[in-house]
Each structure stands twice: as structure tokens, then as C-alpha cells.
Amino acid sequence: MKILTTKFNTKYDTAPFSKIKNEDFLPAFIEGIALAQAEIDAIVKNEETPTFTNTIEALDFSGYTLDRLSSIFFNLNSAETNDEIQKIAQEVSPLLSDFGNDIRLNAELFAKVKAVHEQKATLNLNPEQTTLLDEKYKSFSRNGANLTEDKKIKLREIDKELSKVSLQFGENVLAETQAFQMHLTDEKDLSGLPEGTIEAARSLAKSQEKEGWIFTLDYPSYVPFVTYSDNRELRKKMAIAFGAKGFQNNELDNQQNVFKIAKLRFDRAQLLGYATHAHFVLEERMAESPEKVKKFSLDLLEKAKPAALKEFADLTAFAKKRDGLEKLEKWDGAYYSEKLKQELFSLDDEKLKPYFQLEKVLNGAFTIAGKLYGLTFTEVFDIDKYHEEVTTYEVTDEKSELVAIFYADFFPRKGKRNGAWMTSYKSQFVKNGINERPHISNVCNFTKPTETKPSLLTFNEVLTLFHEFGHGLHGMLANTIYPSLSGTSVYWDFVELPSQVMENWCYEPEALALFATHYQTGEIIPIELVQKIKESSNFQEGMATMRQLSFGLLDMGWHGQDPSAITDIKAFETKQFADTKLYPEVKENVMSTSFSHIFQGGYSAGYYSYKWAEVLDADAFEFFQEKGIFNKEVADKFKDNILSKGGTEHPMILYKRFRGHEPSPDALLKRAGLL
Known part of the structure; x- marks a missing residue:
């Protein structure tokens, strides 16, 4: 039964997870590649003069079966993996890398693409078609189509090796995360820890038939531990374990993988005629060059550093006054920051959590998307899923027409990597007059419900949920013709705008009133707590900005x-x-x-884009604030010019169409209290 390479006989063409067996994947990939190759061959062998339709469009719609199969497989490898899937990934990745190069290095195919590209001025294309033509041409020219044969062979070797090493990197990080456990049996070692964290650690110990409590490096366990544990030695133990992943000279060590990935990327860029990997990447970004990124980062650093140094001095003085601490170490930062925040704002994350029950926060995000973009989310139970904890939703518009399918997967488990991300199981595109709607997924790692409590989120986790949901909306509201320009297929330093702009609603009383109600009493979050959330939003913003910039500078160090x-x-x-x-x-x-962001995910030479997009998001949200945070006119402009447009035009053109002018960093500096 060819479950993965024939049309899915499912509701809305959703992935038939329960019917897929691991052994189906490898044969399906081999067949998927053959099907895609046949489509490429048909374009190459077509004897008619190359046109936009028979070459560029045909190329964009080719490989559909393989693309869907890849999205299902690699999404499972992130959210529900096992040894078998990881082994298949190691076999499949080089095959896909080879096939990608077979296309990009196909001289006859490139000749046809080039022929169409040379007539661009006479073809009377609309903006989306023009972008597609440029992107297709560049996908060849930037990836080796103009190289000599010997250099093409070298490029293939590099790409094959890169695909394997970055997979290995990610597997090692996951294995290191899961290898560490801190097993405590003395109750006094739990001093300071929130009740929910203790309960979760107890139930993990129980599940392993052990006494006491088990803490891990998964975020819902690690973050509360280093934030609240009064035991400095145990905080130190946890923090060192967290920071030593892949750096322990054991079989999971990633040092050689890091050297290899950075060197392979550099060699690849050189082979293609670029000075460095960063030069290659940034040619296709709003930032344009490493010099611009460096200048942007250092300008922000200059504004943030005085604030950061003052905040750090205040924190050091606070720790000394409170506990006689002479020197702040990394494992003290979160702990004393939380205590200082409580003192300054009488704001304790543990006091806030009862108002942020996961289901209500998610429904709040749904409600806000309804008010802004006219969407309705209805949970459905007849769509297949890859794990029982996943929930599935039909997303419809004001006319009750299907906009998207949405999957939500919120709890840590074995086989799921740490962190939070948005992904898709099916892209949006229009073919044969049918607007194929997307299947979008948000994956996070929040505290699981316990025997006595539902899943209650910290305010930071609320921001994370809204952030990923913002990416989700970018995918769900996609409305383009071509799959390769749809949804989040935009410049990497633009992709964080929809996600980061969504976080702003979490600070607005009008929005919080929609979902922040006490899980036991149903009381709406008191306005004084909302005020404190708002006041504290700039707390240690200088330090936070400097930390984020440091990651971006490290990324540019490896790749620039x-x-x-x-x-x-x-x-x-x-x-x-x-x-x-x-x-x-x-x-x-x-x-x-x-x-992992830069050595396994897509952020190499791109980590700066979080800060870059913050400039955009602060400027964009200022527009909402001027007109009202649920103003339909502004929301329509954002939806029509940003969310639905994908990568159909240059992001600055889209942004200016929405905002009326280029983004100004002043809004960010003002919001961050750095002006």
C-alpha cells in the first residue's frame, strides 16, 4: 500500500499519521524522488520554446509529492522521533541533497530558465510572477549552475556532507538533553521551587518507579529550577549541565561537527564566488550584507550597553544586600532577577500563572485572531494526528470557508526536541482554479497538566505561545499562487515580524481581559497585575538586548x-x-x-533577524496603538499586505504599503526604554 505517494484519502487531504509505518518512509522517498525527477525531465524534454508557464510555473509546481512527504517526515523527526526515524533521516538526507543538486546543476534546465529570464522585460508579468522568475533564476545561479563540471562535483560533495553533519548535530543535542537527570530525594533541596514544578518532578520520578523528584534539561523543568531554587549548588549543577551540551568530549560531542559545518559552509560560499557564508546568505535578506548587520548590531549595542551595565550592577548590589553574595555567576542571574522583579513590581510569575491556563491562553489567541482577521477556530476530532497530545482545529473565515487546518502540540516528551516552533504539513497555493489551503502546526514545550492542576503558563510562555501563533497566522492566511512564495517563505529577517508583532497583545489590558482568568475562580486578571506586567516589560531590557545581540554576533563570527x-x-x-x-x-x-538555531535550523548568518524584526514589529504595533489594537482597518492592511502576501514582493515594498513609510528604530528604543 503506497500510503505516502498517492493522494491521501483523508478529510481535507490531511496527513494519515496513524496509517504510516516507519518502514514506509525510505521506499516512499525513493519513489517521491523518481516522480519529481520525471516532472523535471518533462520540462527539459519539452520541445516548445521555453515560456514562463511551461518552465518557471511548471518547475514551481513540480515535486509536490516529495515536498509533502519531506514535511511529514522531518516534522516527525523534530516532534516525535525515535532511533529508527533518526536512522532513516541519515539515509534520506544525502538522497535529498543529491536530488536538489540534480535540479540546480541541470544545465539543460538552467538554459531554459535563463532563456525565460532574459526575456523578463517583454513578458508583461505581475509582481508575483516577476518575483517567481527572479527567485527561480537565482536558485540556479546562486547554487552552482554557472560552475565548471569539476566544481559542480565538489559542490555536491559539500552539500551531501552538510546534510549529514547538521542532522548529527541535532541528534546529539537531543540525546544530551535527555541524558541528564537530577534525582533529588531530600525535601529540603526543593526550597523555593514552585508547587507545580515540584509536582511535575514528582510525577516524572513516579513514572520511572523512583522515590523523590527528577529534574531535567527540558525547559519546563530547567527554567523554573534555575529561577526559583534556593539551593545555589543545585542551580549551578543544572546550569552547567545545560551549558555543556555537546561539549563533554563524549560520543555526543559536537565540537568537530561545529568546525565541520562552519568550514563546509565557508567552502561552499567560496566555490560559488562569495567571500563568506554570511555574504552568500545576506544577499537574499533585507539586511543585504554582513557589514550592514554588523553596523545594525553595534548601533543597538551602543544604545543597550550602558543600560545593561547599570542593570547588572543593580542586580549584583541586590544579591549582595540580600544574601551577602560577592560575585554573581550565571546560575544566579535568573534567580536574583526574579527576586528583584518581585521586589520592584511585587510581580511574581507564580502569582500570575493561575491566570494563564494553557487552554484559555490558546483560546485567547484564537479570539484575538477572530477580532483582527475574522477567523474562527473549531476543535475537530476526525483528523488524524501523530500523538494523542496533539489537538486539531478547522480554521474558517467570516464566510465559513476553510482557511487552514491547525495542529497544536504543547508538551515535552521523549523524542521531541526542546524549544518552540511553527511548521507546516501542506503549503498553500492555487492550481487549476483551486486554492489549496495550508496545514499549519505550532509545537511548544510547556508544563504538562498534573493530577491536581491544569497546564499553567508563565508570562514568558504566554509570549512564546503568541509568538509561534503569529508565525502560524502567517502560514494560515497565506494567499498566493505559487507554493514557493507562500506563507512564511519570505526573507529570513522579515519572517519574525508576524510572530513578534503578536506578542504585543499580551501586554494590552483589552486583550488580556479576553483570556487571563483565574483557573479556579474565573476572575479576570486584576488591572493592577496588568499594570505591573506592563511596567515590568522593560525590566532588564538592556541585559536582554545585549544577550540577544551576543548570539547574533557569535553567529556572524562563525559565518562572516x-x-x-x-x-x-x-x-x-x-x-x-x-x-x-x-x-x-x-x-x-x-x-x-x-x-541548534544556527547549526541545524535555518538561522545561520541570520540570528540577528530577531532584533531586526523587533524594529519592524515595534514600528508596526505603534500603528495599531494609534488606531486601536483591534482596529479593523489596520488589521486588514496588515493581513492584505503582510500576512497573505508571503514572499511575492520585496519585504520593504510590502512593509511600506502597510505602514506608509520605512520602519524607524525609534519605536523599538522607546518601547525598550533605551531612548
Whole structure:
């Protein structure tokens, strides 16, 4: 039974998860590649003159079966993996890398694309078609189509190797995260910890038939531990374990993988005629060049650093006054920041959590999307899912027409990587007059419900949910013709705008009133707590900005130069972090060996984009604030010019169409209290 390469006989063409067996994947990939290859061959062998329709459009719609299969498989490898799936990923990745290169290095195909591209001025294309033509041409020219044969062979070798090493990197991070457990049996070691965290640790110990409590490096366990535990030695143990992932000279060590990935990317860029990997990547970004990114980062650093140094001095003085601490270490930061925040604002995350029950927060996000964009989310139970904890929704518009299918997957488990992300199981596009609607997923790691409590979120987790939901809306509201330009297929430093702008509603009393109600009493969050959330939103903003910039600078350090001379990751990082360092060095820890965003995800030479998009989001939200946060006219402009348009035009054109002018960093500096 060819479950993965024939049309799914399911509601809305959703993925038939329960019918898929692991052994189905490899044969399906082999067949999927053959089907896609046949479509490419048909374009190449077509004897008619190359046109936009028979070459560019045909190319964009080719490989559909393979694309869907890949999205299902690699999404499972992130959210529900096992040894077997990881082994298949190692086999499949080089095959896909080879096939991608078979297309990009196909001289006859490129000749046809080039022929159409050369007539661009006479073709009378609309903006979306023009973008598609440019993107298709660049996908060849930027990826080796103009290389000599020997260099094409070299490029293939690099890409194959890269696909394997980055997979290995991610598997090692997951294995290291899951290898560590801190098993406590003495109740006094729990001092300071929230009741819910203790309960979760107890139930984990129970599930392993152990006495006491087990804490792990999964975020819902790790973050509360280092934030609230009064036991400094145990905080230190947890923090060092967290920062040592992939840096322990064991079989899961990632140091060589980091060197390899950075060097392979540099070699690839050089082969293609670029100075560095960052030059290659940034050519297709709003930021345009490493120099611009560096200038942007250092300008922001200049504004944030005085604030950060003052905040750090205040925190150090507070810890000394409170506990006689002479020197703040990394494992003290979250703990004393939380205590200082409580003192300054009488705001305690634990007091807020009862108002943020996961289901209500999610429904709040749904309600806000309804008010802004006319969407309705209805939970359905007849759509297949890959794990019982996943919930599924039909998303409809004001005319009750289907907009999207939405999957939500919110709790940590074995086989699911840490963090939070949005992804898709099916892209939106229009073909044969049918607007194929997208299947979008949000994956997070929040505290599970316990025997006595529902899942209650910290305010930071509320922001995370809204952030990923913002990405989700970008996917759900996509409305373009071509799959490769749809939804989140935009410049990487633009992709965070829809997600980050959504976070703003979490600070608005009018929005909080829709979902922040006490899980036991149903009372709406008191206005004084809302005020405190707003007041505290700038708390340690200088330090937070500096931390974020430090990650971006480390990323540019790896990717903005020839990394061949780097032989010691620890020494290299120390140098990269010199301008942003606040805490003393921890010799057992580095960041790079578990920095999945840049060594496994898509953020290489792009981590700066979180800060870049913050400039956009602060400027965009200022527009909502001027007109009213649920103003339909502004929401329609945002939907029509940003959310639905995908990558059909240059992001600055889209942004100016929405806002009326280019974004100004002043809104961000004002919001952050750095002006």
C-alpha cells in the first residue's frame, strides 16, 4: 500500500499519521524522488520554446509529492522521533541533497530558465510572477549552475556532507538533553521551587518507579529550577549541565561537527564566488550584507550597553544586600532577577500563572485572531494526528470557508526536541482554479497538566505561545499562487515580524481581559497585575538586548569569516562575547555546540533577524496603538499586505504599503526604554 505517494484519502487531504509505518518512509522517498525527477525531465524534454508557464510555473509546481512527504517526515523527526526515524533521516538526507543538486546543476534546465529570464522585460508579468522568475533564476545561479563540471562535483560533495553533519548535530543535542537527570530525594533541596514544578518532578520520578523528584534539561523543568531554587549548588549543577551540551568530549560531542559545518559552509560560499557564508546568505535578506548587520548590531549595542551595565550592577548590589553574595555567576542571574522583579513590581510569575491556563491562553489567541482577521477556530476530532497530545482545529473565515487546518502540540516528551516552533504539513497555493489551503502546526514545550492542576503558563510562555501563533497566522492566511512564495517563505529577517508583532497583545489590558482568568475562580486578571506586567516589560531590557545581540554576533563570527583558523571553540566564543559579557566565564560551558538555531535550523548568518524584526514589529504595533489594537482597518492592511502576501514582493515594498513609510528604530528604543 503506497500510503505516502498517492493522494491521501483523508478529510481535507490531511496527513494519515496513524496509517504510516516507519518502514514506509525510505521506499516512499525513493519513489517521491523518481516522480519529481520525471516532472523535471518533462520540462527539459519539452520541445516548445521555453515560456514562463511551461518552465518557471511548471518547475514551481513540480515535486509536490516529495515536498509533502519531506514535511511529514522531518516534522516527525523534530516532534516525535525515535532511533529508527533518526536512522532513516541519515539515509534520506544525502538522497535529498543529491536530488536538489540534480535540479540546480541541470544545465539543460538552467538554459531554459535563463532563456525565460532574459526575456523578463517583454513578458508583461505581475509582481508575483516577476518575483517567481527572479527567485527561480537565482536558485540556479546562486547554487552552482554557472560552475565548471569539476566544481559542480565538489559542490555536491559539500552539500551531501552538510546534510549529514547538521542532522548529527541535532541528534546529539537531543540525546544530551535527555541524558541528564537530577534525582533529588531530600525535601529540603526543593526550597523555593514552585508547587507545580515540584509536582511535575514528582510525577516524572513516579513514572520511572523512583522515590523523590527528577529534574531535567527540558525547559519546563530547567527554567523554573534555575529561577526559583534556593539551593545555589543545585542551580549551578543544572546550569552547567545545560551549558555543556555537546561539549563533554563524549560520543555526543559536537565540537568537530561545529568546525565541520562552519568550514563546509565557508567552502561552499567560496566555490560559488562569495567571500563568506554570511555574504552568500545576506544577499537574499533585507539586511543585504554582513557589514550592514554588523553596523545594525553595534548601533543597538551602543544604545543597550550602558543600560545593561547599570542593570547588572543593580542586580549584583541586590544579591549582595540580600544574601551577602560577592560575585554573581550565571546560575544566579535568573534567580536574583526574579527576586528583584518581585521586589520592584511585587510581580511574581507564580502569582500570575493561575491566570494563564494553557487552554484559555490558546483560546485567547484564537479570539484575538477572530477580532483582527475574522477567523474562527473549531476543535475537530476526525483528523488524524501523530500523538494523542496533539489537538486539531478547522480554521474558517467570516464566510465559513476553510482557511487552514491547525495542529497544536504543547508538551515535552521523549523524542521531541526542546524549544518552540511553527511548521507546516501542506503549503498553500492555487492550481487549476483551486486554492489549496495550508496545514499549519505550532509545537511548544510547556508544563504538562498534573493530577491536581491544569497546564499553567508563565508570562514568558504566554509570549512564546503568541509568538509561534503569529508565525502560524502567517502560514494560515497565506494567499498566493505559487507554493514557493507562500506563507512564511519570505526573507529570513522579515519572517519574525508576524510572530513578534503578536506578542504585543499580551501586554494590552483589552486583550488580556479576553483570556487571563483565574483557573479556579474565573476572575479576570486584576488591572493592577496588568499594570505591573506592563511596567515590568522593560525590566532588564538592556541585559536582554545585549544577550540577544551576543548570539547574533557569535553567529556572524562563525559565518562572516574563514573559520579554518578556529581550533578552540571556548577561546573563540570568549573573543566573540568580549563586548557583551556580563557574567564570569564558566569553563565547562560553550554555546555553539548546542546552538541548534544556527547549526541545524535555518538561522545561520541570520540570528540577528530577531532584533531586526523587533524594529519592524515595534514600528508596526505603534500603528495599531494609534488606531486601536483591534482596529479593523489596520488589521486588514496588515493581513492584505503582510500576512497573505508571503514572499511575492520585496519585504520593504510590502512593509511600506502597510505602514506608509520605512520602519524607524525609534519605536523599538522607546518601547525598550533605551531612548
